[in-house]
């Protein structure tokens with residue numbers, strides 16, 4: 062077209078099809094619209110978080126930690142192992158609180174719930190050798206978030222925490238690896254090493270979570286990590302499936318169907334899981 066609209070490309074507009082002021086502009090090509098729809102909504106992660114000052118129950122010093130602003134994370138679904146799926150960014154990265162002075166680390170729910178005996182154990186086992194952690198400015202990368210989870214797991218182990226507490230952190234680490242993997246383009250050759258690292262990391266953490274929750278299932282009285290009996294049974298059914306332990310997965314699903322107290326939503330989830338399990342089993346046979 063003539064140069065009447067020239068300069069608008071600087072604003073990001075694509076006006077290639079705008080030929081004449083009084084001519085109908087053709088409809089956008091369908092494929093282009095679809096591509097636009099596929100893109101995750103642009104989210105500025107830095108605006109989603111803020112820094113909060115906390116006091117450490119182990120060393121008594123104050124430190125800063127990053128927290129997701131209330132109501133900022135938009136839940137759009139749940140994976141079969143109950144991993145929440147959020148639009149645009151991963152708030153799970155911010156769930157571990159770490160004291161930068163002494164190395165005490167815990168999930169936001171468990172932070173501060175610690176006995177004097179456990180404080181002593183952490184001082185002796187973790188703080189004595191802790192060289193500090195860089196609290197990077199801005200957002201946490203997945204690698205930083207996974208490192209924080211590893212430190213929290215070391216803390217739970219040091220304070221002789223329950224199997225379920227250990228398993229819960231392993232499960233969350235598996236979820237982080239899965240989230241990180243979902244952000245790596247499948248055709249990016251250069252990133253194939255990172256993809257493999259994510260896949261192996263997730264599988265390893267799922268296996269550990271399954272092992273830990275299986276033991277707590279027989280030894281601990283629900284609620285276990287905030288989950289009632291039916292929810293933990295459902296979670297075990299899916300973790301067993303993910304580990305290829307189909308027989309036990311079937312057993313856990315049957316226990317949900319036989320439970321009198323199960324709600325209809327969880328029963329529906331169990332039904333969907335059974336379909337997935339049957340499908341995978343038949344795939345393995347053929």
Ligand SMILES: [Zn+2]
Nearest residue numbers: 117120160163
């Ligand atoms: Zn501390």
